Amino acid sequence: MSITPERVAQIAKLARLELDDEKQRLFAGQFEDILKYMDTLNGLDTAGTEPLYSPVEQPTPLREDKAEKRFERDDIVSNAPETDGQFFIVPKIV
């Protein structure tokens, strides 16, 4: 797969990043290098090898289903750039 600066711009947009032309070209080249390396790995014979999703071997720690209130509302909403003390306030979305 060839990564064009246009493709980089599209990916940046999905991630809400703004990149100028120079950066787009720079990252296009770096993406290409990474994908080429993946192609090298793809050349390995992995038949019979289980896919590895995590290098951690132990099982997922599970939590007992108990509700617990650890914060007052103000502890949480006070972190927001804009709030009325009840809600997080954002620019209108629809």
Place this chain on the structure above:
Amino acid sequence: MADFEVVIGLEVHAQLKTESKLFCSCSTRFGSEPNENVCEVCSGMPGALPTLNAKAVEFAAKMGLAMNCNVSLGSIFERKNYFYPDSPNGYQISQLDNAICQNGYIEIPVGESTKRVGITRIQLENDAGKSIHSQAENLSYVDFNRTGVPLIEIVSDPDMRSAEQAVSYLKTLHSILLYLDICDGNMEEGSFRCDANVSLRPRGQEEFGTRVELKNMNSFRNVQRGIEYEIARQEDLILDGEEVVQETRLYNAEKNITASMRGKEEAHDYRYFPDPDLIPIKLTEEQVAGWKSELPELPLEKRARFESEFGLPEYDANLLTQDRAIAEYFEAAVGCFNNPKKLSNFMMGQFMRELNERSIAVADVALAPEHFAELVRIVEEGMISTKIGNDVLPELMEKGGSAEAFVKEKGMVQISDSSELESVVDEVIAENPSEAEAYRGGKHKLQSFFVGQVMRKTRGKANPALVNELLQKKL
């Protein structure tokens, strides 16, 4: 519709009835003050780490077992990336190909028979929050109470061929969830939501047509109407030589139409990847077998048993087993009075009518199953008429207590004493000489007129069989 075949696949989101959220210990309670049940994890603060709720895993696996799925012993969570303020992480934690349950099926009732619908997978994921939009202020207000509440998304194969089949599938699913007691099933509050993928293809063609995803159908009726509208819309487009566009459309119940949900399409690239904060969910064969052994009898099995064990018609068995609490109430009543069909008649009639009218559940009924059985028994024994039985049932359901004591106290016991009734019959005949004459002259249809008169005088308490007998003798 002769030329086209409809292809429908459904995605159902069911909120799991856990006490706490999927990845943090905040309460899942509905209706709290905004942002009361929120912490650093579900508000997406940097560096906060998720810890999986054991109960949610168990519930998802049980749903899979009830739908004949393979339960994966090592499923993984993926990030579904998109930006929307009610999802503060910038991604939803969900599952994809390696979901907790895969490749199942359920049988759904279709007309007189059943149809098998394949289940692609059941995935565990977290819910998004809610926002209120203010046009005047040009702002949106975001509440994260629902953010992180556990959901299972049940993805069906594209196996349904009509709106009716889609609704039948949904009802079956809904009833399984309630039987397992893992979801409250409330469609209006959004704890049971359904999206439908609808496409048409020329009959006989193997390849699927372009599909449209329908959202916002918050009742069984709206699912039916939304899909029907969409089928007609797509059919018109195709017949006019136009193209069906792959898109998401919202159902508008007020206007009964579907309308395009613009703007979402460009963001449709979710760039899924395994969530590095969560390691695979490891289950053991023993755990899964243990959950399987805990499954209750499911609606379809119960229905078959009601038919074979109680000799009930399919119609009765179906209606009585849709709600597990109703089925259990009925069975408890049969244990006290072994006449299933008579109990079923009362249950499907006045009993369910009362539940619907007052919008209550069986759990809210004060009348114990043995006293309900007692009521049906005293009707069968002739102590009260069927009509009086039906009349007193609502009050008994509200107050509870012995049915026999109740009708005796109210003086509603049927008059089955022939000497007492004889005098009433004599009176009625004496008061209506011309009708009596006509009857004797061959107008036997007048019998019901006389029965009515006797019932009026006794305020419905006369034993109808006895009245008929006496009338025939006297006239």
